[in-house]
Amino acid sequence: EDQVTQSPEALRLQEGESSSLNCSYTVSGLRGLFWYRQDPGKGPEFLFTLYSAGEEKEKERLKATLTKKESFLHITAPKPEDSATYLCAVRGGRGSYIPTFGRGTSLIVHP
Amino acid sequence: DAGVIQSPRHEVTEMGQEVTLRCKPISGHNSLFWYRQTMMRGLELLIYFNNNVPIDDSGMPEDRFSAKMPNASFSTLKIQPSEPRDSAVYFCASSRRINDRGPYEQYFGPGTRLTVT
Numbered sequence: 214e215d216q217v218t219q220s221p222e223a224l225r226l227q228e229g230e231s232s233s234l235n236c237s238y239t240v241s242g243l244r245g246l247f248w249y250r251q252d253p254g255k256g257p258e259f260l261f262t263l264y265s266a267g268e269e270k271e272k273e274r275l276k277a278t279l280t281k282k283e284s285f286l287h288i289t290a291p292k293p294e295d296s297a298t299y300l301c302a303v304r305g306g307r308g309s310y311i312p313t314f315g316r317g318t319s320l321i322v323h324p
Numbered sequence: 325d326a327g328v329i330q331s332p333r334h335e336v337t338e339m340g341q342e343v344t345l346r347c348k349p350i351s352g353h354n355s356l357f358w359y360r361q362t363m364m365r366g367l368e369l370l371i372y373f374n375n376n377v378p379i380d381d382s383g384m385p386e387d388r389f390s391a392k393m394p395n396a397s398f399s400t401l402k403i404q405p406s407e408p409r410d411s412a413v414y415f416c417a418s419s420r421r422i423n424d425r426g427p428y429e430q431y432f433g434p435g436t437r438l439t440v441t
Contacts (some may be wrong), residue, residue: 247429256328256415256432300367305406311380314429316366
């Protein structure tokens with residue numbers, strides 16, 4: 214069974230204070246690791262897909278990296294508008310191919 | 325594209341009443357998912373359709389829940405009778421067809437906040 218664990222559960226940062234969110238996973242034959250952003254009262258919004266270890270993707274202040282066991286979402290010089298819950302999901306290569314989601318990391322960036 | 329459309333956005337009903345949630349997926353997407361999100365349990369997959377056919381409904385909590393997808397542009401999730409423990413935010417998501425060449429990201433609707441009193 215695919216498993217995803219995200220840490221920390223909650224993170225408070227000052228504006229400009231860089232940090233990283235962690236997504237640890239176990240999956241049979243990784244077909245994709247996904248990062249989503251969820252704002253209060255809204256549905257998750259797709260950010261990145263990573264396919265293989267060593268891959269990196271960037272979008273504005275966000276950079277996602279992938280190893281064989283975990284993924285990091287690095288946030289560089291965050292702004293208050295980066296405050297949201299960040300969800301990680303993995304899709305394995307066996308079974309029904311349905312993505313498995315983690316519980317998310319709630320990020321608050323203070324001005 | 326308008327994205328995934330869900331209605332209603334909010335629903336308040338009394339225990340025992342029937343509730344129907346509606347979803348219009350993104351045009352061209354062949355896979356549709358219904359999720360439930362609560363603080364206690366996070367995001368839970370209820371059912372997954374591929375090409376309008378239910379593929380995996382193992383997440384449907386009990387027989388009170390049913391889902392249909394009569395065509396590629398419409399799906400419903402019905403709860404009958406509703407109970408207070410069904411209170412949650414229900415999301416619909418769509419993606420391109422999932423196959424062994426995947427992985428295809430999901431696009432979520434805005435959700436329906438259901439409150440059962």
